[in-house]
Amino acid sequence: MSKNLTTRAEDYSKWYNELVVKADLAENSGVRGCMVIKPYGYAIWEKMQAELDRMFKETGHQNAYFPLFVPKSMFEAEEKNAEGFAKECAIVTHYRLKNDPDKPGKLMVDPNAKLEEELIVRPTSEAIIWSTYKGWVQSYRDLPLLINQWANVVRWEMRTRLFLRTAEFLWQEGHTAHATRKEAIEESEQMMHVYADFAENFMAIPVIKGLKTETERFAGADETYCIEALMQDGKALQAGTSHFLGQNFAKAFDVKFANAEGKQEYVWGTSWGVSTRLMGALVMTHSDDKGLVLPPNLAPIQVVVVPIYKTDEQLETITAVVKQLVSEFKKQRVTIKFDDRTTQKPGFKFAEWELKGVPVRIAVGPKDIENGTFEVARRDTLTKEVVSKDEIVTYTTDLLAQIQKELFDNALNYRNTHITEVNSFEEFKSVLDGKGGFVSAHWDGTAATEEKIKELTKATIRCIPLDRVEQAGSCVLTGAASVGRVLFAKAY
Amino acid sequence: MSKNLTTRAEDYSKWYNELVVKADLAENSGVRGCMVIKPYGYAIWEKMQAELDRMFKETGHQNAYFPLFVPKSMFEAEEKNAEGFAKECAIVTHYRLKNDPDKPGKLMVDPNAKLEEELIVRPTSEAIIWSTYKGWVQSYRDLPLLINQWANVVRWEMRTRLFLRTAEFLWQEGHTAHATRKEAIEESEQMMHVYADFAENFMAIPVIKGLKTETERFAGADETYCIEALMQDGKALQAGTSHFLGQNFAKAFDVKFANAEGKQEYVWGTSWGVSTRLMGALVMTHSDDKGLVLPPNLAPIQVVVVPIYKTDEQLETITAVVKQLVSEFKKQRVTIKFDDRTTQKPGFKFAEWELKGVPVRIAVGPKDIENGTFEVARRDTLTKEVVSKDEIVTYTTDLLAQIQKELFDNALNYRNTHITEVNSFEEFKSVLDGKGGFVSAHWDGTAATEEKIKELTKATIRCIPLDRVEQAGSCVLTGAASVGRVLFAKAY
Missing domain, CATH: 3.40.50.800 (Anticodon-binding domain)
Structure with missing residues (x-):
């Protein structure tokens, strides 16, 4: 059975694709870009869900459920967010099929059943949720709102891969509203720590906590916190993100509250999510040429x-x-x-x-x-x-x-030996082309340089690590001044 | 607070609508026909889910996840099923928005991003699941497949009410495949019993188990088992259904298996589901003019x-x-x-x-x-x-x-005193217009009579009770021969 599995050395990507299918985790469906999560794979996802759900509730969050569809006018209210997702969204335009008069037994879209306003299948739920929060928040006594949703979302990706990038995926999305900037930032940081704790102690996947650069930030956020993991092929994988939304969505949806002095203020927001993508991270962190290796915490x-x-x-x-x-x-x-x-x-x-x-x-x-x-x-x-x-x-x-612990230790050891400090662009490229992993380098802080490096090497800035030491240096590409190292990598 | 609640005597329907919102269970969203399930309501749904999920697993079922979308050609494969849902489905036709050149800051559907084939947002998942089962079943050793899915589905209803009838709702849908007709029938009966057990012992809602008539049967099923509950206003509510699908979907999707003798046969199927509609049943069975009354098992x-x-x-x-x-x-x-x-x-x-x-x-x-x-x-x-x-x-x-038990006993007592045997159509109408509830009457077995009675009284046949006594009689409308009584009621 396993003898048919392509080895990692032969073709890492093929090994992954084969393994996901052969181990009964998931398979492609008859719907472009959408997967079927098979019972064995779903049982692992259920274990992840149960543990995350427990952690969310322990930190004071409650679950709720918001609509799958977002009317176009609502979708476009927060401009940056809309712009970020407009290019990859599924759009419902009609609400009825009818018999096709030209093809007996076949159906066609009924042209008389066109919606007045198109509905976007949610790629993420900030718009629909903030439009709802407007009705829920009047006074500071109504805050904070600490809500999570388990849901499916759709992003019309052109190139898809099981778990890693699918048109439809399952996730949880937390959406919180706060009276102060400080509290919202603390919430986004807290959830990043929750995710890191979950990844490391439950999934046995070591992660680096950091901030995204402006280029990589969530569309509509003021700041994106992330956890970044390293796969066995030396490529990074973003395993979870937590966004400080500032007052962007509150302003777009006019969500204000009366503070203790009776003054109207805009609410501060966060959102945070992890998805079935974690299944891909799980497979690629621990498994080998004989098949899956599951940490005991997640093994069905x-x-x-x-x-x-x-x-x-x-x-x-x-x-x-x-x-x-x-x-x-x-x-x-x-x-x-x-x-x-x-x-x-x-x-x-x-x-x-x-x-x-x-x-x-x-x-x-x-x-x-x-x-x-x-x-x-x-x-x-x-x-x-x-x-x-x-x-x-x-x-x-x-x-x-012991297995749970050693899987983590081994992954940590691999990760730590794959963070390389470089001081020249030659070195930068040779590490990326060689052993891969994270390349720790000075960067001049501009989006232009980030873009240029991506063009030249396919590597992106995975994060500005939270624990980085402020240290003057010169950018690995331009030589311009830098205040500290950031982590580059090729990524999933 | 509760003093503002409309009383049941004043206006039962208004009482329900107000109560659902005031008790923080759910509210209408900015999306036509779609609801927001609020944290308090969702916490009750989570308790239902946990218990049902436990019961499904105890009876050998596993969870999985199938795509949200069904390509049109797949949707229309089982003709009766397609016909049943074609008139109320949301259809995705495009996969991209672009900036509207005429309206700065606004988006429009990109006409260049039209899908080659339209996608139906699942109203139910038989089509997508049976198209998948084709790949999973080769031999009798692969059977039975005992799979459940927790998911959202969309049915474009024109008149919606929170929980009872919404364009999008949450549910579970079991889809099983078997080697024999007998086994599939046993499975559909088993799941009806599981639902009845759940309704009675967990939700404290007494139910009548029965079979649907052909008119009321699930589109694509050979037989539909159901559990029917009675609300305080004397209207019935279908609380769960379990379908014996015969070989209809196996034939539509060409799902065959080699039996022990190596002969190819079509697989036998079932499907069964309960939805967030149960939240409506819960509210309308136990609550009073002061607000919700929750059975302890379901109270957050x-x-x-x-x-x-x-x-x-x-x-x-x-x-x-x-x-x-x-x-x-x-x-x-x-x-x-x-x-x-x-x-x-x-x-x-x-x-x-x-x-x-x-x-x-x-x-x-x-x-x-x-x-x-x-x-x-x-x-x-x-x-x-x-x-x-x-x-x-x-x-x-x-x-x-004690409360859990007494809520059930009271509801049972109400239900039992609201099943009235009638022997003339005058009596039939006067019971329906009077105390309401189930009317037990002889029926000649024809769809035409069923339809005529519905026209005249708005009452439908809720079910042919499983425990009914075979007994010759004459139809309450036509006087034609009948083999036993069936239960009529006005229904949600």
Whole structure:
């Protein structure tokens, strides 16, 4: 099964595309650019959702739901935002089909059912949400509004890739409104930290926190905070963004409040989101040439048990032992599956669960039953241990925690050895063409230089790291003055 | 606050519309026919989702996600289904906006960005899902497919009402594929029972299980099972449907499998769904002229504590007592809120929580502190008890269970006294114009009679109850032969 997977060294991009499909995460649909998220992939997304949702609620947010459609006049109210998304949006113009008089059994758009005003399928929901907030906010007592929405959005991308860039994707989008600038900035920073915490401690993906440059900023934001991850091919992936919107949307939608002194002021806003793109980051951070490698926190199946037997009698004995094991694991809240299919051989099963990234595999045969042991295999390191019956539960739960930690440590180690400080444009290019990763370089702060570097190298400024040291230098391209290094990379 | 609510006797429909908005469940948006589900309403929906999702998984189903859009050619593949939804669907025809040259700052649909094939925003997902299943099913080993999706769908209804009928709504849709007719029928029946169980035991809404007549059947189904509830105004509400699709979609999308003998056969299908419409059923089953009445299982806040005090010192003493109470309730997994707002008086708070349907209110003042008591008020009966500190937790958890049960019993009693057997069309009309509810009558089995009765009375056949007794009779309208009674009602 996995022997058919293209290796990363052969063709990283092909490896990714194949793996997503073969591991049953997702597939392309009959609708251009839209994917089907298959049950195994969706189960991982559900685990992400549950944890993020918990974190959002813990920080005081509530969920709500806003319309899928945005009338054109509402869409264009915040000009920068509209401009940013106008070129890639799906537009509903009609509301009825009718029988096609020329083609029996076929339907056609009914020209008499044209909408008075076109509806944009939301590419993001600031417009519809701020138009609603206008009715919700009168006084400072109504603030802050701390709201999140789980939804589908559509961006009509021309070149799509499963999870990484699809016309429709699933995400959450937080939209908050505050009485003061300071509070809104704190909220956007807080959510960036929540995302980083989630990426690192739950997904085992190390991230760099930073600010986007003006060029890379969200359309309609005053500031975009982001978390940037590094994939195994040396390309960066933006894993989440949190925007400080200033009063831009409040002004566009006339959302004012009476402050404690009774004076009318515009509300301050934030928005923040992560999407099914995280599934792509997950695959590309940990997986290998044999298939997926899933961190235990996100694995729909954490432990799979494969029986090794020749006779029905052996299977019966093994089954009795495994059933008890399964119930003990369940008590420890470990998700365990007993793969007792009689239609497949153990070798097939091993390959299948490797491909699907199940963190721990336990094999048990007649010899193990005799010896009171199990064979425990780690998916990430592909190593095996023989473990006694008495120790198996503790051993495995400890092992799951260890795998979670080591996946992060390994990814962190890879990431850290792929941040290279350069001081000349020659060096800049040679690192990008060589080992890749983040290139830490001085930049003169202009959009023109940023654009020129992108043209020459395909690298963009991923972020101005929050923890960067202010340090005078000269721009790696122009030699002009710089106040500190920024991180460049080729990116997804 | 609640004094402004129209009473049910004055105008039931207006009472409903006002209540949904005033209780912060939902509101109309700036998009025709689409609603905003507000945080309080969404919290109730989340509780429904969690429980249904648990029940689906317990019966072996997995979640997945399929595209929002259905290309026109795919949409029209199953003719009956297409015909059923063609008249009310939103259609995407373009994928880009551009600056309007005649109106600075405004956007227009870019005529150069017309889609080659129009996309229908899913009104239901049979078409897109069965086109996908074609790739998933080769052999009987791939069956059954037991899949559910949580999604938004769009039906371009001309007359909309919050929750009951909106252009966009949220729902779940199960789509399963089976090797045999028998298995598919069993699945559709099972899901009807799951829905009934959920409605009765979780939402406290009694339902009648039955089959739809051909006229009322889902477009593309061979049989539609349903659960029907009765609202306080004597109108019925379809609360969930489960369809046996026969091989209709398998044939339309050419989904075949090799059976155990290697012979190619078409797959058998089911689909089943419940939607945010259930929120409407919830409101209209239990609520009263003072506002919402929520069953404890669905209440985002089960218990609210309101302090009664004059001095800051009193509030401090009360707060200390309440904090301990709150932590004891949390241990019992009771959702409790301490309403310690200093900006509002107790009377205002009482009215607000009554309006929002919190099942139990605990009031505590200086006298209670002295006496070691609390005043416990039930939202449903509006009765109060004084309960001692030692007993408060047990008393309240028992009370919550009792409220849950009594809400169901009361609704059941109302429903049972509103099923009237009639034997003449005069009686039929007089019951409908009088107390309303379900009218149990003989029907000759023809669509023509069904249609005629609808014309004359606005009543439709809600279902052929599963538990009906076969019994010869004569049709209430035509006098023609009938094999048993069916249930008519005016319906939402």
